[in-house]
Amino acid sequence: MSPVTKEDVLRALGQVVVPEDGKDVVESGLIDGVAIKDGNVHVSMTAGDTEAAKALEPLRQAAQRAVAAMAGVTSATVILTAERPRPAAAKPEPAPAGRPAVPGIRHMVAVGSGKGGVGKSTTAVNLAMALAQLGQRVGLLDADIYGPSLPRMMGITGKPKTQDGKKLLPMEAFGVKVMSMGFLIDEDAPMIWRGPMVQSALQQMLGDVLWGELDVLVIDLPPGTGDAQLTMAQRVPLSGAVIVSTPQDIALLDARKAINMFRKVDVPVLGVVENMAYYCCPNCGHRAEIFGHGGARATAERYETAFLGEIPLTLEIRETSDAGTPIVVSAPESAQAAAYRSVGEAVGVALSGRKAKPFPRIVYA
Ligand code: ADP
Helix, strand or coil: CCCCCCCHHHHHHHHCCCCCCCCCCCCCCCCEEEEEEEEEEEEEEEECCHHHHHHHHHHHHHHHHHHHHHCCCCCEEEEEEECCCCCCCCHHHHHHCCCCCCEEEEEEEECCCCCCCHHHHHHHHHHHHHHHHCCCEEEEEEECCCCCCHHHHEEEECCCCCCCCEEEECEEEEEEEEHHHEEEECCCCCCCCCCHHHHHHHHHHHCCCCCCCCEEEEEECCCCHHHHHHHHHHHCCEEEEEEECCCCCHHHHHHHHHHHHHHHCCCCCEEEEEEEEEEEEECCCCEECCCCCCHHHHHHCCCEEEEEEEECCHHHHHHHHHCCCCCCHHHCCCHHHHHHHHHHHHHHHHHHHCCCCCCCCCCCC
16 A cells, blocks of 8 residues: 555545635645654644634544544544744744654653652653663653753763764663753753743754654653643654653642643543552562552543553662663663563553554564
8 A cells, every 4th residue: 555645634634624614624724734654644733822722623633533534544643733823024933833743753752740759750761771672762852851860860971963063863872862951951050941942942852863763752751731841742743641650649639730731732641650659678578658559540540541550669760760770771680670661561552552553573672
């Protein structure tokens, strides 16, 4: 079967009629962009403002159904961009181009949390390593602009290089390609991030980096559910989001906010990871549930998403993380590394729940 082209997609969209004016969505100028990658189709539709976006929701769904029904389409996402294209005379800025796909990257998975300090970055790093051990070609993007910690956690120093003076080569550690704002800015320099800066930084880290062919790009988002996070969730063509939470009620409350944020912008929530689920005494093996236990599983059930697994609270996880040698690579035989691999497998299953094929080659290290 020949691959789906932009023209095919526009033809399918031409069947979706705007009830108000009898024209189809293409004629009405509502289609902002079409991106196709391996049968995964992303379409962005322009909506004026939030109110207009609400009114256009049925049309968005109809457009998504029309594209999804096409032969050769494995997944279809139509999103509404709640901004008008800027007039040509306006100062050039990174165009609000919806969620353009990044060529060569099969799945982008965001790791988010409702608040800081729950172990989101630690989970993102070890999840990336676990996926690599499961045979995936993995990239790790540190989008935590407020506190980029991946260079330290991965033990990477130095700055990314460029071959052509235009695009950056990602750094690499333990077989995973890594890019972080931390490589480009001084870790101690205070920065105030405004909306357009967040957008352009992210755009650069995605589009101006030679990622090459990746099965999964794990994206460590800033903690919380503010503007920066929302912008990222909206702008990046995410296959889904993984929510990290500790088991206490108060943390879970924030996790719920994160779930709702992703859903609001149509990013599938792949599931919830319970971090610091229990403490295993290294001396006597006694298991203590310091923050309670099972809350994340209950939250996942209540919000009809998957429970991706639990990670214990252990000294080794903290120490290896601080030392720049994540536990999954420094102690691959440990129970903790196995716990992260199990989360990696669950993420694979959650991705396969969507139409796109999950990881192509699962091999055990
Ligand atoms: P976040 O990204 O949510 O702010 P981090 O990943 O930076 O959180 O983790 C915060 C601190 O908790 C770090 O010192 C990290 O080493 C530690 N940590 C995270 N997960 C665990 C765990 N499962 N066991 C022990 N320490 C952990």
